[in-house]
Amino acid sequence: MQAAMGLMRRMPPKHTETSLSALLSLLPDHSSDLLSQVDQPLQVLRDVDFEKEFILCEYNRDADSYRSPWSNKYHPPLEDGCLPSLELRKLEIEANDIFAIYRDQYYEGGISSVYMWEDDNEGFVACFLIKKGEGRRGYLQEGAWDAIHVIEVGPEQEGTTSYRLNSTVMLSLTTNNESSGSFSLSGSIRREMNMRLPLADGHLCNMGRMIEEMEGKMRNSLDQVYFGKTREMVCTLRPPSEVAQMRMPES
Amino acid sequence: MAEEEEEAELSEKQKVEIAKWFLLNSPPGEIQYVAKDVKSILNDDGVYDEASSEAFPLYNKSHMICLQMPDRSGDVLVTSFNELDVNAFLDPRSAQVAIVDHVKQDCIEVRPAKDEELPSPYIEEFRCALDAEVMRYVDEAYPKGVCSVLCVNGKDVDGPGSDFELVVVISAARLSPQNFCNGSWRSVWNVGFKDDQQRVEVKGKIQVGAHYFEEGNVQLDAKHECEDSTLFQSPEDCALSISSIIRHHETEYLASLEASYLNLPDTTFKDLRRKLPVTRTLFPWHNTMQFSLTRDISKELGIEK
Structure with missing residues (x-):
């Protein structure tokens, strides 16, 4: 498993799906570990009842079917597929509504889905997903942003609750034109955040703020640190011409 | 999942192909690290040796790696343009031929180039x-x-x-x-x-x-x-x-x-993704009831998007 995760850290992020399926075929015994630890670009399905798309992930999958957050039904239909409790489903519906507005304000489009389920230690787990893809808009020719936020919510203790957030952002940007050729930056980063918060504002408010802060930080790191480092690398390989020209003797 | 298909063992040839794919997709300078992981995942030295003996020469040539010649006579580039043989690469500047070990990414020895190998x-x-x-x-x-x-x-x-x-x-x-x-x-x-x-x-x-x-x-x-x-x-x-x-x-x-x-x-x-929402302020999580209400109202009025 360690070697598999090592490989995933080195393979081109735009080939994540191929890498994962190659690993699955080499290590069939580790398939559930691989599927839960390797983040792959998000896929969507259409909810036939609501005529609305929803995002697929390991957390809304049962056998080969995926539960839609809109109709709470499995696609393709599945008898006695696993469902959240009524109370949790209520929270899930609300979370989907609010998160859709959040997504619209930051992403101006895209798709979002929220899934919740009970866990073994009296708390629950929530998974917030956002998928945004862009083709040919302005300078950007092709871009994709997939965000996965999984929050483990602990049981209430004296009016507070612990939240453990694990977030992954997968990003790819490609520009292609005749004068400058093809330029592609892609990557994924993963971050964790732990907080203990008063329940007075409610779970959704607490989780939402954590996600908003995390997304802001991750966007910033990708932009400043990760893309910055690759740009720095290019300049180390071949420093910009002004520097080179200064060292050139007059001819 | 399709258990039967999953259970079917991959053939050695398929394993070699998969291992090669990983090796060839290694980022610059990282094939040795990838090779170590691939080897431990395969857990089969025969398959690994076959994959690496095929993948390394391709990777070395496509990345045009540079190897130091042993007698301090400079560097030789491993490319498809100066390949005389699988392991032999011409360095026209020193008129020498470098014999390389692809998997170790090392130049083992050099010999003077023959006349017919030079322009x-x-x-x-x-x-x-x-x-x-x-x-x-x-x-x-x-x-x-x-x-x-x-x-x-x-x-x-x-x-x-x-x-x-x-x-x-x-x-x-x-x-x-x-x-x-x-x-x-x-x-x-x-x-x-x-x-x-x-x-x-x-x-x-x-x-x-x-x-x-x-x-x-x-x-x-x-x-x-x-x-x-x-x-x-x-x-x-x-x-x-x-x-x-x-x-x-x-x-x-x-x-x-x-x-x-x-x-x-x-x-x-x-x-x-914008840095801040279109409203230019952080999302009003504390005030989400308001959204739910507007939603309910728009639903009732049938003006939902």
Whole structure:
């Protein structure tokens, strides 16, 4: 498993799906570990009842079917597929509504889905997903942003609750034109955040703020640190011409 | 899941293919790390040895890796243009042939090149003059660049009247795994000397890759192709004009890469996710009841989008 995760850290992020399926075929015994630890670009399905798309992930999958957050039904239909409790489903519906507005304000489009389920230690787990893809808009020719936020919510203790957030952002940007050729930056980063918060504002408010802060930080790191480092690398390989020209003797 | 199919063991051949795919997709300078992981996942030395013996030579040539020759006679580039044999690569500058171990990425020994492996004196004049000019440019422009000029067509042409073709290869790699960062710049310039038209046609392919992997995995993959031409002149004049064509195009390309990076935050990134919501304030999580209410109202009025 360690070697598999090592490989995933080195393979081109735009080939994540191929890498994962190659690993699955080499290590069939580790398939559930691989599927839960390797983040792959998000896929969507259409909810036939609501005529609305929803995002697929390991957390809304049962056998080969995926539960839609809109109709709470499995696609393709599945008898006695696993469902959240009524109370949790209520929270899930609300979370989907609010998160859709959040997504619209930051992403101006895209798709979002929220899934919740009970866990073994009296708390629950929530998974917030956002998928945004862009083709040919302005300078950007092709871009994709997939965000996965999984929050483990602990049981209430004296009016507070612990939240453990694990977030992954997968990003790819490609520009292609005749004068400058093809330029592609892609990557994924993963971050964790732990907080203990008063329940007075409610779970959704607490989780939402954590996600908003995390997304802001991750966007910033990708932009400043990760893309910055690759740009720095290019300049180390071949420093910009002004520097080179200064060292050139007059001819 | 389709259990039956999952259970079916992969054939050795399929395993070799998968292992090769991983090896060939290694970022610059990282094939040895990838090989270690692949080996431990396969847990089958036979399969691993077959995959690595096939993948390493391909990777080494496509990344145009640079190996030090053992007798301090300089560096040799491993490319498909100077490949005499699977393990033998010509270094025309020192007129030597380097024998390499692909999997260890090491040059084991060198031998003097045989006459028939080297270009004719007529070609060598053009090659040598261009080599000197390109070397001067590479020394100036790349802190750690290595270059070579090789004859790929018509190496036995012994005087004016026939076409021939040289290739200029430039390879610069910067590996600092301790800083989680590796990268490489590779350019290949095909230089066709057209005797009948008295022109020299120059076609370039540049490929730049970078990998940053501290708590993540981000990779740059940039490619560019261009063409130019100049007059067929004396070896020295050709060398000067060809090297200035290369310098010009590579400098321009670097500027366009810089421009792509500068465009990222304002346009590209913003199209995907804004720094702040359209309202320019953080999302009002404390006030979400308001949203639910407006939603209910719009639902009731039937004005929901």
